[in-house]
Amino acid sequence: MDKNISELIEQLSGEIADNAYEASDSLGHIGTEDTVIELIKLLKHSNSESRIMAARTLGLIKDNGMALEPLFEAIEDKENASYAGELLVALEGFDVSGHYVDLFKLYLFGGFKVSMFAKELLDYKEFDITPRVLKKS
Numbered sequence: 001m002d003k004n005i006s007e008l009i010e011q012l013s014g015e016i017a018d019n020a021y022e023a024s025d026s027l028g029h030i031g032t033e034d035t036v037i038e039l040i041k042l043l044k045h046s047n048s049e050s051r052i053m054a055a056r057t058l059g060l061i062k063d064n065g066m067a068l069e070p071l072f073e074a075i076e077d078k079e080n081a082s083y084a085g086e087l088l089v090a091l092e093g094f095d096v097s098g099h100y101v102d103l104f105k106l107y108l109f110g111g112f113k114v115s116m117f118a119k120e121l122l123d124y125k126e127f128d129i130t131p132r133v134l135k136k137s
Helices: 003-012 020-030 033-042 048-060 065-076 078-093 100-109 112-124 131-136
Strands: none
Touching (some): 003 020, 003 033, 003 048, 033 048, 078 112, 100 112, 100 131
């Protein structure tokens, strides 16, 4: 892994510094597979701010498809319930077209903030709606 990426990831790990958004933006611009892998690891960090910044950064990366399932897992994790809305915001930068049912469940059963962000995604993203999806929802 690139030394620059390691240093930027380190700025998002643990105690978040004032320049964390700059580091996040830089990692989002770099957007390599190594960056995505390291940010997925950060979604399980012990510091909640690190998890939120990792989700934000993943949403900025263009080729972030491999992080979609881990991000959904983080959103649904009971440990992250108090800030799941902040994690859900990152889905704005993902292709969620195949996750209508997942978002619909978050809309129905999530807290207020989660429901509102899920509703926004449901209202403004395009989805692959098949008879199976309709039946599941």
